[in-house]
Amino acid sequence: MLKFDIITIFPDFFRAAFEYGIIRRAREAGLVEIAAHDLRAWTLDKHRQVDDRPFGGGDGMVLKPEPIFAAVENLTGTSGGRSSFLETTRVVLLSPQGRVLTHRVAQELASEAGQVVLICGRYEGVDERVAEHLVTDEISIGDYVLSGGEPAAIVLIDAVVRLVPGALGSETSAVNESFSDGTLDYPHYTRPPEFRGMRVPEVLLSGHHGEIEKWRRERALEKTQSNRPDLLK
Ligand SMILES: C[S@@+](CC[C@H](N)C(=O)[O-])C[C@H]1O[C@@H](n2cnc3c(N)ncnc32)[C@H](O)[C@@H]1O
Numbered sequence: 207m208l209k210f211d212i213i214t215i216f217p218d219f220f221r222a223a224f225e226y227g228i229i230r231r232a233r234e235a236g237l238v239e240i241a242a243h244d245l246r247a248w249t250l251d252k253h254r255q256v257d258d259r260p261f262g263g264g265d266g267m268v269l270k271p272e273p274i275f276a277a278v279e280n281l282t283g284t285s286g287g288r289s290s291f292l293e294t295t296r297v298v299l300l301s302p303q304g305r306v307l308t309h310r311v312a313q314e315l316a317s318e319a320g321q322v323v324l325i326c327g328r329y330e331g332v333d334e335r336v337a338e339h340l341v342t343d344e345i346s347i348g349d350y351v352l353s354g355g356e357p358a359a360i361v362l363i364d365a366v367v368r369l370v371p372g373a374l375g376s377e378t379s380a381v382n383e384s385f386s387d388g389t390l391d392y393p394h395y396t397r398p399p400e401f402r403g404m405r406v407p408e409v410l411l412s413g414h415h416g417e418i419e420k421w422r423r424e425r426a427l428e429k430t431q432s433n434r435p436d437l438l439k
Pocket of ligand 1: 299300301302303325326327328329330331332345346347348349350351352353354355356358
């Protein structure tokens, strides 16, 4: 069982996010558990303040360290920061400054982690002491800036859950998908065999499995070469 604990100031953001398809089935099958927690639950002041102005001046607000440390320690059942986490606990700060989420990073989390705590930043970001002393990983979902870590948490959870053994069921598998063997997936077609003059490649209608396999390997390589040559390096 892989447990995801999301720390956010907008827990309602996730209300429908995990209610569909593969993630829903994986939850129902007891393969994964996902909970969104309101960061304000770990504030101690009467205004339940989670942010404050940046030292040194500048725009915007910064998420304060105290409630985030308290939330992580509470959710991981520890009290000594990073060094006291179980080996299978990963505490992830979602950040445009992190290492980029790839198939390999998702695989690492799916195979090694028992609990993944996800910290969603907002505003100008999170007090740097969280990155320096609390988290095990800083992860970005790409080289662009989102308004908050919540969409990134959904992307990360979706990518990881697909790779949890049993999550995809028997009808489909992650083995042939893009990135699993270093190339993109091959092109897929379904009925009708002809649509507005556009025909499905004849080989796919031939029933010749060897030829179909060969065609798929070639097209996957061709598409990778054209769209993502960096993957072949
Ligand atoms: C507006 S951003 C802060 C950006 C920060 N000032 C910077 O320039 O690096 C607010 C929050 O959104 C989340 N975020 C933004 N872009 C992201 C990305 N590419 N991947 C993951 N999280 C991201 C982070 O949690 C971040 O703390």
